Amino acid sequence: MASAGACLDRRRGGLGLGLSLVHSLIAMHGGSVEAHSEGPGRGSTFRVRLPLSSAPARSIGRPEPVRPATASREGSLRVLVVEDNRDTADILKQLLALLGHQAEVAYTGPAGLAMGRTLAPDVVLCDLGLPGMDGYALARALRADPATARAYLIAQTGYGHAEDRRRSREARFDLHMTKPIDPIELERVLCSVGARA
Structure with missing residues (x-):
């Protein structure tokens, strides 16, 4: 595997984060997911299985009022996802919303x-591999700005060698997470940050 300094270019595809997130979310609900493909250019089939709910069905009548998850959840955080792969960014935003956090997405370093x-x-x-300004430069700029200096910065990358982690520390990231990110581990980290806040 090349280091982050050698190549942050992803023109040949993503890093598999989407399927890993789907698998983890489905497993959290007691289900399973399977993927099948005949080969390159032949498409893919995904089968998701979830257990039926054992909760009794509600009687039809007045619907219960819907409250946003962030309104009633303690430890709700404002999370900014900076990721140039739009599918990955949008999946992370949805995951964060499911966990009760307010999430926004930017697709480039300057944004x-x-x-x-x-x-x-x-x-x-x-x-770390962002257009316009890489993640290392963005982390340094965020640390230098009073509006973002105290944010908890998490590097999310496909590169996890000691040299990559050292560069993250030097750029003043608080944590280096290797893709595909485990949703359960991410939730644990966010709970820890929320408890400190």
Whole structure:
């Protein structure tokens, strides 16, 4: 595997985060997911199995009022996802919303810096291979800005060698997470950040 410094280019595809997130979410609900493909260019079939709910069916009548998850959840955080792979970014945003957090997405380094100044996030999930400004430069810029200096910065990358982790520390990231990110581990980290806040 090349180090992050050698190549942060993903023109040949993603890093498999989407399927890993789906698998983890389905497993959390007691289900399973299977993938099958005949080969390159032949498409893929995904089968998701979830157990039926054992809760009794509600009687039909007035619907219960719907409350946003963030309104009633303690420890809700403002999270900025900076990720140039739009599918990955959108999946992470949905996962964060399911966990009860307010999430916003930026697809480039400069957009992440601008959104960070507006959002003043508690946490920034930042890819390292970003267009316009890589994740290392973005982390240094976020640390230098009073609106984002105290945010908990998480590097999310496909590169996990000692040299990659050292570069993340030097850029002042708080944590280095290797893709595909485990949703349960991410939730644990966010709970820890929320408890400290």
